Amino acid sequence: MEHITETATLKAPAERFTGDVYLNMIEAPTAPAHLAAALVRFTPSARTNWHSHANGQTLYITDGVGLVGTRDGNVVRIHAGQTVKCPAGEEHWHGATDTTLMAHIAMVVGDTDGDGTTWLEPVTDEQYAHALNTSN
Template sequence: MEHVTETPTVRTPAERFTGDVYLNLIEAPTEPAHLAVGLVRFTPGARTNWHSHAKGQVLYVTDGVGLVGTRDGGVVRITAGETVKCPPGEEHWHGATDTTLMAHLAVVVGDAKGDGTTWLEPVTDEQYTGALAAVGR
């Protein structure tokens, strides 16, 4: 057993996120499972860039209200207690609404080279505003 009493909070890299986003890495992808788990906190309006995961991603919302969008224009509003499952290879983004913080646990399975995430371009303000409108904000 390993008892971890604290994980440091770090600001996420600006080249992968828009706005203020903070991460507590709970588990790094190591042998044998390559599981990566992080608690990610988004301030209002903050969001990830477009990205995909080689083996998919599970998001479990712990607090607040957020959005998850996909390349085909799909968008869902997410709140505490809800889970979103992004299949392998699906390009998507996630973040807070424009008025509310959002925090989620992000879970991915990587490989020996990392967490299997492919980072892409930022979500534009127009795409973000469109997503807000799609969910009635």
């Protein structure tokens, strides 16, 4: 057993996120399991860039209200206690609403080269505003 008593809170890199986002790593992708997990906290209007995961991603929302959007225009409004699964290769983004913080545990299964995430361009303010207005 390994008991980890504290992990540092880090500011997420600006080249992958819009707004203020903070993360605490839970697990790094190491052999044999290759699980990467982190608690990620988004301030209002903060969000990820578009991205995809080679083996998919599972998001468990721990606090607040947020959004998850896909390239085909599908947007879901997410609340604490809900889970969203993004399939392998699906380009998507996630973040807080414009008025509410949102936190989730993000989980991906990586490969021998890391967590299998491909980072893409930022979600534009127009795309974000549209998502706010059309989320279900």
